[in-house]
Amino acid sequence: MTHTAPAAQPDHDGMRAMFRAMTLIRRFEERASDEYMAGRIGGFLHLAIGEEAAIVGTVSALRPDDPLTSTYREHGQALARGSDPRAIMAELLGRATGLCGGRGGSMHLMDRDRSFYGGYGIVGGAVPLALGLAWATRYRGGDQVSVTMFGEGAANQGVVSECFNMAGLWDLPIVFLILNNQYGMGTPVERAAAAEDFYPRAAAYDIESWKVDGMDVLAVRGAVAEAARLARDERRPACVELLAYRYRGHSMSDPDTVRATEEKERWRARDPLVTFERVLLGEGIMDAEAIAAMQAEIDDVVADAAAFAEESPEVPADQLARGVYAQPWNDDARGSALVRP
Numbered sequence: 253m254t255h256t257a258p259a260a261q262p263d264h265d266g267m268r269a270m271f272r273a274m275t276l277i278r279r280f281e282e283r284a285s286d287e288y289m290a291g292r293i294g295g296f297l298h299l300a301i302g303e304e305a306a307i308v309g310t311v312s313a314l315r316p317d318d319p320l321t322s323t324y325r326e327h328g329q330a331l332a333r334g335s336d337p338r339a340i341m342a343e344l345l346g347r348a349t350g351l352c353g354g355r356g357g358s359m360h361l362m363d364r365d366r367s368f369y370g371g372y373g374i375v376g377g378a379v380p381l382a383l384g385l386a387w388a389t390r391y392r393g394g395d396q397v398s399v400t401m402f403g404e405g406a407a408n409q410g411v412v413s414e415c416f417n418m419a420g421l422w423d424l425p426i427v428f429l430i431l432n433n434q435y436g437m438g439t440p441v442e443r444a445a446a447a448e449d450f451y452p453r454a455a456a457y458d459i460e461s462w463k464v465d466g467m468d469v470l471a472v473r474g475a476v477a478e479a480a481r482l483a484r485d486e487r488r489p490a491c492v493e494l495l496a497y498r499y500r501g502h503s504m505s506d507p508d509t510v511r512a513t514e515e516k517e518r519w520r521a522r523d524p525l526v527t528f529e530r531v532l533l534g535e536g537i538m539d540a541e542a543i544a545a546m547q548a549e550i551d552d553v554v555a556d557a558a559a560f561a562e563e564s565p566e567v568p569a570d571q572l573a574r575g576v577y578a579q580p581w582n583d584d585a586r587g588s589a590l591v592r593p
C-alpha cells in the first residue's frame with residue numbers, strides 16, 4: 253500500500269481527529285493511574301500527561317508506515333498510532349490479551365502492524381534501533397522515514413551522538429525528536445546538561461535541527477512535517493527539539509516533591525488540551541456540545557478497555573518466556589519447570 257505524506261497543517265477533520273487523540277491519551281492514562289493505584293498494574297508505570305501535543309503533533313505528521321520508536325513513556329504513541337486501547341490496557345495489566353501477549357507491560361508496547369517498534373526501558377536504547385530501521389529502509393529502497401522520540405536526559409547518552417554521526421554521515425532518512433520535558437527523573441535539565449538547548453548537538457553533525465513549542469500541537473505537527481519532508485524527499489536526517497512538560501512525576505512511584513508548585517502551575521496554564529480546545533472553539537471547528545459528546549465517547553472507550561483488561565486472563569506461567577529464547581528451553585539442563593518457550 254502506498255501512503256501520501258500528511259500536509260503540514262491539517263483540515264478541520266484532521267484537527268478534530270488530533271483533539272480526539274489527545275483526549276484519548278489523557279483519559280486513558282488517568283485510568284491507567286487508577287488501575288495502578290488499585291494494584292492491578294505491577295512494575296513501573298510512566299505517564300505522559302502534559303505531553304499529548306508533542307505525541308499527537310508528531311504522529312499526525314507521519315505516514316502510518318513510517319517506523320516509530322519511543323521510550324518507556326509510550327502509551328500515547330501506541331494510542332496515536334491506532335493500536336487497540338483494549339489491547340494496550342490489557343498489556344499494562346499483564347494479561348494474555350495484551351498488545352504483546354501481556355509479557356511486555358507498560359514499558360514495552362509494540363505494534364509492528366502499525367510500524368510502532370516500541371517502547372524501551374533503556375534510556376537512549378531505542379535511538380540506534382530507529383537508526384537501523386532507517387538504514388533498512390534505505391537498503392530496501394523504501395521511502396519511509398524512521399522517527400525516534402526520546403527525552404533530553406537520553407540525549408546525554410553517548411549512543412545518541414553516535415547515531416547523529418552515522419545519520420549525518422550516511423544521509424539516513426531519520427528524524428530525531430528530543431522531547432525535552434525539562435526533567436530526567438527528578439533532575440532538572442540545568443543540572444544534567446552543559447548547554448540548555450539540545451538541537452544544536454545534531455547540527456554539529458550536519459543535521460538540520462530546530463526547536464519548537466512542544467505544548468502546541470499544530471506547531472509540533474508543522475515542525476515534524478518539515479523534518480519528515482527533508483528526510484523523505486531530500487534524504488537528509490533532521491532533528492526537532494520539543495519543549496514540553498509532564499504534569500506527573502517520573503513514574504507512579506515518584507511522589508514528585510522536587511518540582512516547585514509554582515513551576516507546575518505555570519505549565520498547567522499551558523495545558524495542551526485546554527489551549528487546543530480554545531483554538532477549536534474560537535475558530536468554530538467544534539462547539540461545546542460536540543466536545544462534550546466526544547469526551548463521553550472517549551470515556552466509554554476507556555471504560556470498555558479497562559473492563560476488557562480486568563476480565564482478561566493472566567498470562568499462563570508456561571508462556572512467560574515465549575519469545576525470549578530462539579531455541580526451546582531445555583528444562584532438564586537448567587532444572588526449571590517455568591521457563592518454556
Ligand SMILES: Cc1ncc(C[n+]2csc(CCOP(=O)(O)OP(=O)(O)O)c2C)c(N)n1
Nearest residue numbers: 325373374375403404405406433435436437
Ligand atoms: C541506560 C539507563 N540509565 C538509567 C536508567 C534509569 N532511568 C530511567 S528513566 C531516566 C530518566 C530519563 O529522562 P529523559 O530521557 O529526559 O526522559 P523522561 O523520563 O523525562 O521522559 C533514568 C535515568 C535507565 N532506564 N537506563
